[in-house]
Each structure stands twice: as structure tokens, then as C-alpha cells.
Amino acid sequence: MALGTVTIVKRSVFGNMRVTIADVNPSSGANYTTGGEVFGAAQLGLTGQVVGVIPIGSPIDATNKTVLQWNPATGKLVAYNQTANTDVGLIEAASNTDLSGAAEKQRLLILS
Numbered sequence: 001m002a003l004g005t006v007t008i009v010k011r012s013v014f015g016n017m018r019v020t021i022a023d024v025n026p027s028s029g030a031n032y033t034t035g036g037e038v039f040g041a042a043q044l045g046l047t048g049q050v051v052g053v054i055p056i057g058s059p060i061d062a063t064n065k066t067v068l069q070w071n072p073a074t075g076k077l078v079a080y081n082q083t084a085n086t087d088v089g090l091i092e093a094a095s096n097t098d099l100s101g102a103a104e105k106q107r108l109l110i111l112s
Contacts, residue, residue, distance in 0.1 A: 004024065004025045004026045005024075005025045006022050006023070006024055006043050006044065007022060007023045007025075008020060008021075008022050008044065008045070009021040009022060009023060009107070017051075017111050017112065018046065018048070018111070018112045019109065019110070019111060019112075020044055020046065020109075020110040020112065021056065021107065021108070021109055021110075022044060022107070022108055022110060023106070023107050023108075024039075024068060024077070024106050024107075024108060026079075026099040031096065031098070032079055032093050032094070032095060032096060032097040032098070032099050033095060034092065034094070034095040035074065035076060035078065036071060036074065036076030036077050036078035036079070037076055037077050038075060038076055039053065039070060039075065039076060039077040040075050041112060044110060044112075046112050048112050049112060050070075050075070050110055050111070050112050051072075051111050051112060052070075052072070052109075052110070052111040053069075053070030053077070053108050053109070053110050053111075054108065054109040054110075054111075055067065055068065055069070055106060055107070055108055055109075056107040056108065056109050066079055066080065066081040066093065066099060067079070067080050067081070067090065067106075068080075068106050068108070070108075078092060079092065079093040079097070079099055080092055080093065081093050
């Protein structure tokens with residue numbers, strides 16, 4: 001996915017947590033890496049550790065049905081999409097998939 005652009009929308013503090021709202025736009029090209037792309041404090045200009053990433057709103061594109069989810073065990077954003085068989089649900093996007101049109105700006109709430 002070559003993470004693409006991360007645009008900070010807002011920063012705030014809630015209790016002892018730093019809260020960042022950011023928009024993520026995957027870069028163009030067939031470059032998604034199986035297992036996801038590193039997404040942490042460095043990409044957000046933060047010090048410390050990211051402890052949670054929550055999608056805000058409806059992250060599923062109506063046409064391509066791709067969603068980004070954060071894997072806390074690996075610290076990576078993983079892309080999932082729906083297969084033709086809708087009974088299966090979401091599966092990870094194949095390696096070298098071009099997600100630039102599938103995952104339009106997804107807004108995330110990041111806790112650190």
C-alpha cells in the first residue's frame with residue numbers, strides 16, 4: 001500500500017491519552033503488502049506509542065468495499081475487502097493490490 005498520505009485533521013487530549021484524527025489516502029500503484037503497512041507514531045509526528053486506531057464513520061467504499069483496520073500486534077494498517085461471495089465477509093487484500101481507488105480517504109481516530 002505504501003501508506004500514502006496521512007493528513008492530520010485534529011489533535012486533542014482526553015484524560016491521559018493524546019487523540020489524533022487523521023485521514024489516510026493509500027498511494028497509487030499495485031503496491032499493497034500482505035500483512036499491512038507500518039502505521040505508528042512516526043507517521044503521525046507523535047512521540048510515544050500508538051495504543052489504538054478506530055475507523056470513524058463508514059470506511060467502506062460503496063463500489064470497492066475496502067476497509068482499513070489496525071493490527072495492534074504488528075502496528076500495521078491492514079486492508080480488507082469483500083469477495084464476490086458475500087457470505088464469506090471481509091478478507092485481506094491480495095499482495096500488490098492497487099488500493100488507491102478502493103480505499104478513498106479513510107478517517108481514523110488514533111489514541112496514543
